[in-house]
Amino acid sequence: MALLLALLGILVILRKMSFWGDGIAHASLAGIAFGLLLAFNPLLLAIVVAIIFALLVYYLERKTTLASDAIIGVLFTALMALGIVILNFKAGYQPDLMSYLFGNILAIKTSELYIMIICTLFILYFLLRYKQQLTLITFDRESAYLAGINVNLFDLLFYICLAVAVVLGTKILGIILVSALLIIPPSIAKLMAKSFKLINVLSVIFAEVIVISGLIISYYFNLPSGAVIVLTGVVIFLALVVIKRLKFI
Amino acid sequence: MKIVEVKNLTVSYDNNIVLSNISFEIEAGSICAIIGPNGSGKTTLLKAILGLIEIKQGEIKILGKNIKQVLDKISYVPQRFSFDKTFPITVEEFMALSLAKDGSRKLIAEKLQELEMHKTKNQLLSELSGGQLQRVLIARSLLNNPKILFWDEPISGIDIGGERTFYQLAKHLNQDHKITIVLVSHELDVVYKFANQVVCLNKKLICQGLPEKVLTPDKISELYGPVSLYKHQHHT
Numbered sequence: 001m002a003l004l005l006a007l008l009g010i011l012v013i014l015r016k017m018s019f020w021g022d023g024i025a026h027a028s029l030a031g032i033a034f035g036l037l038l039a040f041n042p043l044l045l046a047i048v049v050a051i052i053f054a055l056l057v058y059y060l061e062r063k064t065t066l067a068s069d070a071i072i073g074v075l076f077t078a079l080m081a082l083g084i085v086i087l088n089f090k091a092g093y094q095p096d097l098m099s100y101l102f103g104n105i106l107a108i109k110t111s112e113l114y115i116m117i118i119c120t121l122f123i124l125y126f127l128l129r130y131k132q133q134l135t136l137i138t139f140d141r142e143s144a145y146l147a148g149i150n151v152n153l154f155d156l157l158f159y160i161c162l163a164v165a166v167v168l169g170t171k172i173l174g175i176i177l178v179s180a181l182l183i184i185p186p187s188i189a190k191l192m193a194k195s196f197k198l199i200n201v202l203s204v205i206f207a208e209v210i211v212i213s214g215l216i217i218s219y220y221f222n223l224p225s226g227a228v229i230v231l232t233g234v235v236i237f238l239a240l241v242v243i244k245r246l247k248f249i
Numbered sequence: 250m251k252i253v254e255v256k257n258l259t260v261s262y263d264n265n266i267v268l269s270n271i272s273f274e275i276e277a278g279s280i281c282a283i284i285g286p287n288g289s290g291k292t293t294l295l296k297a298i299l300g301l302i303e304i305k306q307g308e309i310k311i312l313g314k315n316i317k318q319v320l321d322k323i324s325y326v327p328q329r330f331s332f333d334k335t336f337p338i339t340v341e342e343f344m345a346l347s348l349a350k351d352g353s354r355k356l357i358a359e360k361l362q363e364l365e366m367h368k369t370k371n372q373l374l375s376e377l378s379g380g381q382l383q384r385v386l387i388a389r390s391l392l393n394n395p396k397i398l399f400w401d402e403p404i405s406g407i408d409i410g411g412e413r414t415f416y417q418l419a420k421h422l423n424q425d426h427k428i429t430i431v432l433v434s435h436e437l438d439v440v441y442k443f444a445n446q447v448v449c450l451n452k453k454l455i456c457q458g459l460p461e462k463v464l465t466p467d468k469i470s471e472l473y474g475p476v477s478l479y480k481h482q483h484h485t
Contacts, residue, residue, distance in 0.1 A: 014336055136346040139332060142301060143347060148320045193337040194373065 001172055002181060004120050004165050006207035007127050009186040010199055012162065014138050020057075021179030023072035024166040027053040029083030029175060031167075032100045037090050042100065043112045043171065047119070049079060050163035058156050103174030103226030105215070116168050123161045134158060135196065172211070173226040184233035185210060191240050210236065251313075252277040252397060252429050253298065258307030260290070260297050266452070267293045271307070273448050273457045280423050280430045282444035282460075284437060286473050289451040291433040292328055295401055298431075299325055311397065324390035328401040328433070330382060334375040341370040344389050360388040365414065380408055387415070391422070398422065400432040404439075416443060437473075440464065 012018060031049030035042025053075055060071045087097065099107035108116070127134070137144040137154055145151050169178040189202035214229030221228075253275035260268040268290045275281045283291050296302045298309055300316040312319050344357045361367040364384040369377060377385065383403065390398060403419075404412045420443075422428045432439070440447050440460050447463060449455040455472050456463040 014333060132346060139336065139338065139343070139346065140330075142325070142327060145301065146299065146320055146323070146325055147347060148317075190335070190337065194339075196336075196338040196342045199337050 001116065001120060001169060002185075002207040002211040003204050004123055004127075005169050005178075005181045006185040006203040007124075007200065008162055008165050009182040009207075010189070010203050011134060011138050011158065012182055013186050013190065017068070017162075018179070018183050019069050019072055020162060021166050021182040023057075023076040024050050024053055024163045025170055025175045025178045027076040027079035028167045028170060029100075030079040030086065031083075032097065032175075033083040033086035033090075036094060036096060037086055041111060041115075042096065043115055043167070046100075046167045046170070047115070047164055050167045051160055053079060054159040054163035055156075058159050062152075099174075100170055101174050101176060102224060103170065103172050103177060105172050105225055108171050112171060116171065119164050119168055123165055126157065126161055130154065173229060177226045177230045180230040180233060181207065181211070184230070184237055188233070188237050188240055191237075191244060206233075206236065250277040251275065252311065253281075253431065254308075254310040254313075255294075255298065256308045258294075258297060258309065259305045260293055260302065261305050266305075268297070268450075269453045271450070271454050273454060275429065275431060275448075276446060277429055278423070278427055279446045280419065280444045281432070281446040281448060282440045283431065283433045283448045283450060284440060284472070285435065285450035285455075287435055289435075289472075291435070291450055292401055294450060295325075295399055295431070295433050299323070299399060321393060322396040323399060324393060324395040324397075325399045326383075326386045326390045326401060326403055330386055332374070336375070338374050339371050340366070340374055340377070340385055343374050343385070344392065347389050347392055356392065360391045361385070363391065363418065364388040387418070394426075395428060397429045397431060400430065402434060403432055404434075419443065437464075437469065 012020060028046040028050050031046035032042040034040075034049075035045040038045075056075055057068065057071055060066065060075075061068055064071070087094070096107075098104070133144065133149050133154055136147065137149065137151055141151055144154075166178055166182065169181055172178070173181055185207035186199065186203040188206045189199045193199035193202055210233040211229055214232040215225055217223070217232060218225040218228035251274045255274070256272050258268060258271040259266065271294065283294060285291050293302065297304050298311070298316070300309075309316065312322060316323075340361070341354065341357055344360070345353075348356070358367060358370065361370055364387055366381065366384050366388055369381060369385070374382070374385070387400070387403065390400075404415050419430055419432075423430055432444075434440075444460060446458070447460045448457045449463070449468060449472050451472055456468045
């Protein structure tokens with residue numbers, strides 16, 4: 001999961017789409033709420049809502065003059081509001097909801113684990129198989145088009161993969177913190193990398209280090225795992241910024 | 250043989266007509282310069298030919314076909330290549346993105362060598378000067394052995410030495426590899442040094458054909474304004 005978000009995150013930060021992660025995660029609350037209300041797999045419904053969100057953003061980017069962040073801002077608040085309204089019909093404490101909001105790796109059910117593995121494998125295949133095309137589109141859209149790449153189709157597939165991956169990540173970090181795993185590892189890698197190959201390698205390594213060390217720390221100090229994972233990543237990021245700055249001075 | 254055919258082309262942005270009813274043809278094997286003053290629609294014409302912008306009306310054929318059917322036979326170097334300078338990508342990695350198949354470092358090395366840029370292959374793209382970047386872009390445009398090269402202001406940012414290398418390279422590609430070259434320039438000088446066909450634009454077609462025949466003082470005046478700073482020179 002960390003590997004998947006780290007690889008997607010590189011393209012996300014290079015495309016300046018950092019707000020996307022937050023948008024999808026918050027929008028997915030509508031799907032989770034539907035799932036809890038109907039007592040039907042909330043993760044699956046959250047994925048459906050996230051895909052609808054990605055399709056709507058893709059469509060509105062092309063059919064309106066609004067910037068992506070404005071479109072995402074409108075859609076995610078609308079879907080989150082819808083989720084809150086739906087949850088209002090479900091009385092009582094919702095432990096499942098808490099696990100989606102704040103993440104709980106121990107609360108992942110077997111059915112959810114299967115969904116996560118299948119989706120992760122599909123997205124990883126897509127990212128690795130079409131790495132060259134996705135990178136060229138990110139870096140130089142005109143050349144990508146002239147190389148015969150269907151730029152719009154790849155954009156759409158990338159949006160869908162991103163949406164699904166972020167929703168899968170909510171089971172670990174929660175809606176509120178999941179975008180951190182999308183942004184922090186590639187940001188750390190970008191601080192250090194001197195080639196595109198290296199940014200990929202470092203991003204994956206840091207993602208794994210952050211998640212594993214965060215889980216160990218949270219276990220020993222009995223702290224919420226999602227929050228500790230994010231804080232571990234931020235500490236590494238800040239430490240590297242300081243080290244780079246000191247070197248510069 | 251006509252390698253590029255443009256018929257009755259009109260392009261507009263938000264109801265402002267940028268190019269009006271343009272028709273011309275480019276001969277295979279020629280070096281064709283599309284010239285005109287700044288804002289005359291040269292880059293728009295090039296992007297329309299390449300299918301990068303929508304056209305309002307008209308028809309464009311390359312090698313007798315729609316551009317989408319011949320993308321593997323053309324290459325393009327933009328006027329300004331804007332990219333995220335914080336993106337950590339080396340020259341070699343950048344070139345490799347445009348290869349049909351992954352790898353082939355040898356081919357990349359060859360093309361960089363032709364442009365005397367082989368020493369920069371492990372350098373970050375963001376560390377190159379404007380002229381160096383332009384050379385790398387030209388090297389990249391040669392990777393797929395194109396039949397037609399479209400260059401938009403190819404020598405902007407290149408110093409005099411680099412300009413000479415560029416002209417030699419262009420002539421070499423045209424004469425020895427039989428590549429048709431279509432280049433856009435706002436400088437009339439380029440035509441005299443380099444081209445054997447010219448298309449003169451100022452939102453509409455002013456003239457086209459052999460430079461020595463069509464570039465009369467009247468036409469130059471019409472193109473660049475009544476008080477032209479350019480002198481009518483003989484084609485060399």
